[in-house]
Amino acid sequence: GDSVTQMEGPVTLSEEAFLTINCTYTATGYPSLFWYVQYPGEGLQLLLKATKADDKGSNKGFEATYRKETTSFHLEKGSVQVSDSAVYFCALIRFSGGYNKLIFGAGTRLAVHP
Amino acid sequence: DADVTQTPRNRITKTGKRIMLECSQTKGHDRMYWYRQDPGLGLRLIYYSFDVKDINKGEISDGYSVSRQAQAKFSLSLESAIPNQTALYFCATSDAGTGNEKLFFGSGTQLSVL
Numbered sequence: 592g593d594s595v596t597q598m599e600g601p602v603t604l605s606e607e608a609f610l611t612i613n614c615t616y617t618a619t620g621y622p623s624l625f626w627y628v629q630y631p632g633e634g635l636q637l638l639l640k641a642t643k644a645d646d647k648g649s650n651k652g653f654e655a656t657y658r659k660e661t662t663s664f665h666l667e668k669g670s671v672q673v674s675d676s677a678v679y680f681c682a683l684i685r686f687s688g689g690y691n692k693l694i695f696g697a698g699t700r701l702a703v704h705p
Numbered sequence: 706d707a708d709v710t711q712t713p714r715n716r717i718t719k720t721g722k723r724i725m726l727e728c729s730q731t732k733g734h735d736r737m738y739w740y741r742q743d744p745g746l747g748l749r750l751i752y753y754s755f756d757v758k759d760i761n762k763g764e765i766s767d768g769y770s771v772s773r774q775a776q777a778k779f780s781l782s783l784e785s786a787i788p789n790q791t792a793l794y795f796c797a798t799s800d801a802g803t804g805n806e807k808l809f810f811g812s813g814t815q816l817s818v819l
Contacts, residue, residue: 595747623806634709634795634810635748680747684806690755693808695747 593618593685595696600678603702604671612666612699614655614681622683624648624657624664629678629698638666638679671703708732711796711811718786719819726781726814728796735801737779738808739763739771742793751794754779755801786818 598613616624623642627635639648641657641664648655653668664681681696709730718724728737739751750763752771760773768790770782783790793815797808 625806627808632812634797634812635808636810637807640806690753691806692750693806695749697745697747 593622593683593694595681595683595694597679597681597696597699600698600700601702602699603704606673606703606705607670608703610666610668610671610675610701612679612681612701614664614666614696616662616664616681616683618662618683618685621659622685624655625682625684625693626653626655626664626666627680627682627695629680631677635680671701673703673705676701676703709796709798709809709811711794711814713814714812715815715817717817717819720787722786724783724786724816726794726796726816728779728781728811730777730779730796730798730809732798732800732809733776734798734809735776736799737773738797738799739769739779739781740795740797741765742795742813748795751781783816783818786816788818791816791818 594617596615625640626638628638629635639650641648644659646657655666678698678700680698684691712727735756738753740748749765754760754773757773772780793813795813796811
């Protein structure tokens, strides 16, 4: 079945460092791909998305490019801030059981230190 | 005020007890969901509802039941709680027009079953 695999955390970085969080997926066809972020004590919120191959999603300085050749959707940010500390979830959407179902990865915790 | 409100925020209960987690929303969305989050497993769908008369099982519905009392209210019940139901539970909503891609989450209920 469809699945999403993320790199294990935690990822610990100093402020202004470059961030990459790896995400690969297994699916038939070309599902839409998403990154959700969960700040401490809050629910998840949509960060960015890409709906077709070679699309780049971007928001708040974060970017991810839909790579069908490598079935990947890695999240990147050029210069992280302490406020980016959160858990990041990669997800895909699949039509199943009569509706579009979101399938989440296990999440990667990011800790940014001053 | 939060758009998706979950109560309680934290709950400790004993094995065999019946408990109810409540969710209300002011977003006017027809679609509501219950997820559980476990470390290393990401989010898994328990139940979802597309309107008051439409309730469906998700991937891990055993041991749970739900009630959609109104468009804005969706409650999750554990009829007889067991320790492996200890988890962080999230309620979420979506607008049918977005194709379920963008979920709006509550802040979660941390449930501990002793």
